Amino acid sequence: MASILITCLLLMFIAYFEPTLPATVIEDLANLHPPSNFNTTIVSNCLKNPSLRYCGSSPMDLDAIFKFTIVASHLCNESKNPNCVESFPKIDLRNRPKITPLYLSFTFFWKYCPITILSIDLSNNSLKGTFPIDVLFCTQTHVLDLSHNGLSGDVPIQRLSSVTNLTILNLSYNHFSEIKISDSWFFKRFNSSCFFNSGILPSHGRYKIKAVMLLLGFPLVVIFTVGGLWWLCFRRPDFLPRVLQNKRKFTTAMLKAATDGFSKKNMVGKGDGFVMYRGILRDGTQVRIEIYSNNRGNHREYVEECKVLVQLRHRNLVKVYGWCSNRNIRALVTEWIGRVSVETWLSESAPCWKHRYKVLVGVLKAMCYLQEQWPEIGCDIKTSSLLLHENGDPLIARFRVGENSTPKKIHRFGILVLEMMTDQTLQEEFNGDETGFVEYVKMLYPRKLQKVIDERMKLTENTFDETRQTICIGLICADHQTCQQLSIGQIYNMIIKVHPRTNTY
Numbered sequence: 001m002a003s004i005l006i007t008c009l010l011l012m013f014i015a016y017f018e019p020t021l022p023a024t025v026i027e028d029l030a031n032l033h034p035p036s037n038f039n040t041t042i043v044s045n046c047l048k049n050p051s052l053r054y055c056g057s058s059p060m061d062l063d064a065i066f067k068f069t070i071v072a073s074h075l076c077n078e079s080k081n082p083n084c085v086e087s088f089p090k091i092d093l094r095n096r097p098k099i100t101p102l103y104l105s106f107t108f109f110w111k112y113c114p115i116t117i118l119s120i121d122l123s124n125n126s127l128k129g130t131f132p133i134d135v136l137f138c139t140q141t142h143v144l145d146l147s148h149n150g151l152s153g154d155v156p157i158q159r160l161s162s163v164t165n166l167t168i169l170n171l172s173y174n175h176f177s178e179i180k181i182s183d184s185w186f187f188k189r190f191n192s193s194c195f196f197n198s199g200i201l202p203s204h205g206r207y208k209i210k211a212v213m214l215l216l217g218f219p220l221v222v223i224f225t226v227g228g229l230w231w232l233c234f235r236r237p238d239f240l241p242r243v244l245q246n247k248r249k250f251t252t253a254m255l256k257a258a259t260d261g262f263s264k265k266n267m268v269g270k271g272d273g274f275v276m277y278r279g280i281l282r283d284g285t286q287v288r289i290e291i292y293s294n295n296r297g298n299h300r301e302y303v304e305e306c307k308v309l310v311q312l313r314h315r316n317l318v319k320v321y322g323w324c325s326n327r328n329i330r331a332l333v334t335e336w337i338g339r340v341s342v343e344t345w346l347s348e349s350a351p352c353w354k355h356r357y358k359v360l361v362g363v364l365k366a367m368c369y370l371q372e373q374w375p376e377i378g379c380d381i382k383t384s385s386l387l388l389h390e391n392g393d394p395l396i397a398r399f400r401v402g403e404n405s406t407p408k409k410i411h412r413f414g415i416l417v418l419e420m421m422t423d424q425t426l427q428e429e430f431n432g433d434e435t436g437f438v439e440y441v442k443m444l445y446p447r448k449l450q451k452v453i454d455e456r457m458k459l460t461e462n463t464f465d466e467t468r469q470t471i472c473i474g475l476i477c478a479d480h481q482t483c484q485q486l487s488i489g490q491i492y493n494m495i496i497k498v499h500p501r502t503n504t505y
Helices: 002-015 021-031 038-048 062-078 100-104 107-111 133-137 157-161 181-189 204-235 252-258 299-309 342-349 353-373 406-421 424-430 434-444 461-478 488-496 500-504
Strands: 090-092 119-121 143-145 150-153 168-170 267-271 274-280 286-292 320-325 330-335 377-379 399-401
Touching: 021 062, 038 062, 062 107, 107 133, 133 157, 157 181, 204 252, 252 274, 252 286, 252 320, 299 320, 299 330, 299 399, 342 406, 353 377, 353 406, 353 461, 353 488, 377 406, 406 434, 406 461, 406 488, 424 434, 434 461, 461 488
Parallel strands: 090 119, 119 143, 143 168
Antiparallel strands: 267 274, 274 286, 286 330, 320 330, 377 399
16 A cells, blocks of 8 residues: 555656645655565565675665665656566656656665666766765666756766776766866766766867977966065055065155155255255155265165164154165155245244344354264255254254364354344345455444344343353354354353253253
């Protein structure tokens, strides 16, 4: 009765296939159990034919064997075998896309695959997924046809090798993965037409192309990789991680990028042997880039000078970030303060005496710091070179390593004092003649100072006296003989006595 029931169910499934029915058929099979005398029947079969696959299993799974016999009986008839009572030589499910997936799902059937089956045809069923590996339990089969499906993935070559009697294997018109050339020996057993459009066989032409591409591509990859690393290390190290960057050393490419190729719109100043640019580094830091046209000595000397300058720390000294030095360029990179120089400030803002005095004190403090800590460093304290911070502090922005002549520094400070206190039109009349300018002021000192003092300071009686004292100090410093006997510390003590309250800034 059980055999008749499940056969009827399978016939209904074939006739009225719906996507939900396979689960129903499988569920009905799961609910079936072998009759009480089924074990005796199986033992009898094994005695008659020990080669039956279920005979070798211990212990025997009677439920699975019972389901196997039912499915085998039905599949034999479904495959149009002439005498299923005597023999089951073939499985023929070609062009049966509705029921083929169901039979493939019966693992218990393939596990005990009848040893009489010599041909399995599952072609033209639109099967999807990977190779149906359960069919390889039928190791005695001679023919396996899986053509005209949509199978993909790897072909199980090792499992197929165990099917030693297989003479026809048709995998054409599928989407399998290409095998390794080392495994291609297996398919020489079969007609190559059986693998047409299967995706399995390696294309020697394609491999040749790959080999040529590898031979050509690998050197190119190496060249581009080395080129990229060279570009990062020697041209744009600012793209490297911060831990790998030399924060003091800049390259020409970095400076070009910061200034838009040294464009005119970013040029903020020009002098004897140098050009200044405003730039923005890759991290957003605004900088002042001073490029020297005379290359300032050899490379090693310049780098050593810059290594000293980056160590300077004073509120009246511009912070030096680093340098650029190669065969084409010498440059110094400092913090960006602005475009306002003391010279511009004096001509456009007409500052009062107190503000001018504050600038002089700030410059002198920076000079004292350099004299005490870095006596080998000289600085440019011309009004055109001194910068003014937005808070009014003066900043020395140009340096020179190796200028350690104290008298020269004091003389230059004396000229700065006179330029800060006198009328600019007077200075223009002397047109850079410092000696004539100093002598003229000295000639008018002290009785006729009103002729040279910048009247825009609008001095009171007290501030006039302080201005007179300041000019006196300037004349002392500017005198070539007197400055030989003075120190910068002495000048500082003299200048702060003029207006002690300002010294507290």
